[in-house]
Amino acid sequence: MIRFTIRRLVSGVILLFVISSVAFLLLNLGAGNVGRRILGPQGTAxxxxxxxxxxxLNEPVLTRYFEWLRGAVTGDFGASWFTNQPVDQAISSRLAVTLAIVIGATLVSGFLATVLGVWAARRRGWADKLVQVIAVLGFAIPGFLIAIFLVNVFALNLHWFKPTGYVQMGTSFTGWLSSVTLPIAALSIGAIAAIVQQVRGSVIDALRQDWVRTLRSRGLSENRIVFKHVLRNAGGPALSVLAVQFIGLLGGAVIVEQIFAIPGLGQISVSATAQGDLPLVMGLVLVMGAIVVIVNLLIDLIQGFLNPKARVS
Structure with missing residues (x-):
């Protein structure tokens, strides 16, 4: 397992190198006249x-890339071209906000999808059809429409939550919980729709296996069979889908944070991309890439724990 972890970390570093190289090249090819965008029309030639x-910007692209890479390796991502704020400070101050929402949505969607998927697989009939209808609706309705609906109903009409803003957990836990509930709900619905179908299918396939009939013949209760044995074997595919959804939620958070006016990575991602702020965009690319690598590694390790056959020695 240690060798497997090291091998995955090395491949992750290589992946980050490739991503940063491609991103730097694409950003520079479409950079245009950065000095004009910074100084505006009042700037002289x-x-x-x-x-x-x-x-x-007068240096060759490769020279600029290796200078940026040398700084990035030592933790120096430069400063924003438009605000002069160090990139690491601009990202670190907002990363925790975005991760709180995305991790919360991942946990909520994973839990609810597991409950609904197991329920549909065991009950079948109308319960199965209901869950499938919910999944189809979750796929069909865009996340930003769900966010707007939640704001109108639960914030503007019922006044249960504030429509916008974010409260730090250290300031007030209840205030923080109130500020992240609607964003998490808006992100979770689409993820639940994707995960519940995988959980349902995996549990149904597992319940048809011979070893399940053997466990039943030994007198084990149905709940013990499902929650101790079936879910352990069906969890691998569901975890893979959950990892994909986590990455998708990072992208969905960009839109949701705009709707709820949450000061996360979504706001600076939009503004930095629109302005062509290369140092800040490159910092965001590396952070997102590193999160993807870490999440995939954690999912692989959890799968190895749940299913010994999947472990790599």
């Missing part, structure tokens, strides 16, 4: 040229 020179 000389000041614009000077600004581009100060940013190192």
């Amino acid at each position: 000389d000041t614009v040229a000077l600004k581009n020179e100060q940013l190192g």
Whole structure:
């Protein structure tokens, strides 16, 4: 398992290198006149040229990339071209906010999808059809429409939650919980729709196996069979879908944070991309890539724990 973990970490580093290389090249090819965007129409041709020179944009792309890479390896991602704020500070101050929402949505969707999937697989009939209808609706309705609906109903009409804003957990736990409930709910519905189908199918397949009939013949209760043995064997495919949904939730958080005016990575991702703020965008690319690598590694380790056959020695 240790060798497997090291091998995955090395492949993750290589993946980050490839992602950063491609992203840097694409961003530079479409950068345009950065000095003009920073100084605006009031900047003269000389000041614009000077600004581009100060940013190192007159250097070859490869030279600029290796300079950026050398700094990134040591933890120096540079500063924003438009605000002069260090990139690591701009990201770290917002990363916890986004992760709180995305991790919360992942836990909620994973739990509810497991409950609904097991219920549908065991009861079948109308329960199975109901869960499948819920899954289809979750797929069909865009997340931003769900977010707007939740704001209108539970914030503006019922006044149960504030429509916008974010409260730090250290300031007030109840205030934090109130500020993240609707965003988490908006993100969770689509993820539940994807995961519940996988859980349902995996549990149905597991219940048809011969070893389940053997356990029943030994007098084990149905609940013990399902929750101790069936879920352990059916959990692998569901965890893979959950990992994919986690990555998708990172992208969905960009829109949800805009709707609820939450100061997470979504806001600076939109503004940095629109402005062409290369240092900040590259920092975001690396952070998102690192999160993807870590999540996939954790899922592989959990799958190895749940299913010994999946372990890699």
